[in-house]
Amino acid sequence: MKLATINDGTRDGQLAVVSRDLKTAHLADGIAPTMQAALDDWSFIAPQLNELSQQLNGGRARRSFDFDPAACMAPLPRAYQWADGSAYVNHVELVRKARGAEMPESFWEDPLMYQGGSDDFIGPTGDIVLAHEEWGIDFEAEVAVVTGDVAMGSTADEAHQQIRLVMLVNDVSLRNLIPPELAKGFGFLQSKPASSFSPVAVTPDELGDAWKGGKVHLPLRSTWNGKLVGHPHAGVDMVFNFPQLIAHLCKTRNARAGSIVGSGTVSNKDASRGYSCIAEKRCLEMIADGVASTPFMLFGDTIKIEMLDGAGKSIFGAIEQKVVQAEAKRSR
Template identity: 70%
Template sequence: MKLATYKDGSRDGQLVVVSRDLGTAHYATGIAARLQQVLDDWNFLSPQLQDLYETLNQGKARHAFPFDPAQCMAPLPRAYQWADGSAYINHVELVRRARNSEVPETFYTDPLMYQGGSDDFLGPCDDVVVPKEEFGIDFEAEIAVVTGDVPMGATPEQALEGVRLLMLANDVSLRNLIPAELAKGFGFFQSKPATAFSPVAVTLDEVGDAWQGGRLHLTLQSSWNGRKVGLCEAGPEMTFHFGQLIAHICKTRNVRAGSIVGSGTVSNKGEERNGRMEWPKGYSCIAEKRAIETIQDGKPSTEFMKFGDTIRIEMKGRDGQSLFGAIEQKIAPPAKA
């Protein structure tokens, strides 16, 4: 099934069930008002939502209305936890190679992860508001999962059983703030503003056999200012699957229902063509494009995002239809007082 949260003037919005074709929706008020309620009581409430979903798809829901992504908050407008990994080691290799730095061996066996702000997510069509262009504004197209309860010490296989929903994410980065923060040895903070998520979150059955071994084997599309810049395959080159990422968190603590875990920037390896490395599938963040340019030409030539720029992130199923709806955002300065 597909679930979204509509804006209603409150912090947490109203839960709606969305049809498979993203054409219609129905408030889930009679079952649950908020997505977090469903995650807290999944075995009891999700079958009821599934029944409503099937009725909606059959065109028999009496109070259905046209679905409008612009009315959506993030599926979980605020969450108990947002932990973002860097599961595509090719992304790390590119960035490090561009600055002539080796990737530590442990990066291939132990996932990188940071804990981001989870109290103020962006809706899929909300502006990305940044104080200054000079901060180095970058998009990051990612896959994310929402979990149920997963106990401390869970194995990767056990952790996979805790995956409840899939989403897309735009994990915005302020690249020019990152070096100074990392130099402190305490990780990202101001360089990671609010993250945006896709209009809908979907259950695993919606993606069929594209979900294999904790990886989503579909193409993630990124379009910057209307130009397609990324057609990256999300499955084959994901070094750490979602079970491993969740288990990484579970090493020393429980993961509670409503936690969101991100994949990190989806990234694919380059190919050698006529003695030169090329990246035909493009990129899912500008920092990677700049790393590619540095490797090829000795310096980056692509600038980061400016006010007025747009980013669109979307993934289509094997039938060619949009699975999650699209993240469509504009970069904007703060409103004048």
């Protein structure tokens, strides 16, 4: 089934079931008020949501309405936890190679992961509001999963059983703030503003054969200012699958229902498939020419992130955003 959160003016929005073709939706107010409420009691709530989904897809839902991604908040407008991995080690290797640094062999065996801010996510069509272009504004196209309760010390197989939903992410990065921040030795903070998510989150079974081995086996498309710049395959070159990433997160602590775990920038060794973030393109330029020529995003730039099924139909709906200067937005 496909789920979304409709913006009703409240902090957490209203849970809705969305049709498979993303054309209609139905509020789940008689079942669960919010996405988090559904996740908190998933074994009881999910079958009821699934029944509503079947009615909606069969044309039998009595209070359906046209689905509008612009009316959506992030599927989880705020979450108890947002932990982003770096499962596509090719991306990490390129970044280090571009600056002449060796990559530790342990990176192929032990995932990289950081914990981002989860109290304020952006909806799928919300503006990326920032104060300065000089910060080095970059998009990062990723896949993420939402978990149920995962106990500390869970194995990857155990973690796999707790994957509830799959969705897309734009993990915005401010590249020129990252080096001085990491040099402090305490990780990302100001260089990682609010992330945005696809209009719809789907249960893994909705992906059919594309969900196997704890990975999504489909290309992820990034369109920057109307130009397709990347369509790397999310199931290729993913060194750590989602169950492994969740198990890594839970080595020393529990992850509670509603935790979001990201894949990191989707990246393939085959450079002909393009890129899911500008930094990777710049790294390839540095390696080839000694200088990065592709600029980061500017105010007014747009980014669209989407994943299509084998028939060319959108699965999650699209993240479609514009970069807007903070002062200009406040003055309207």
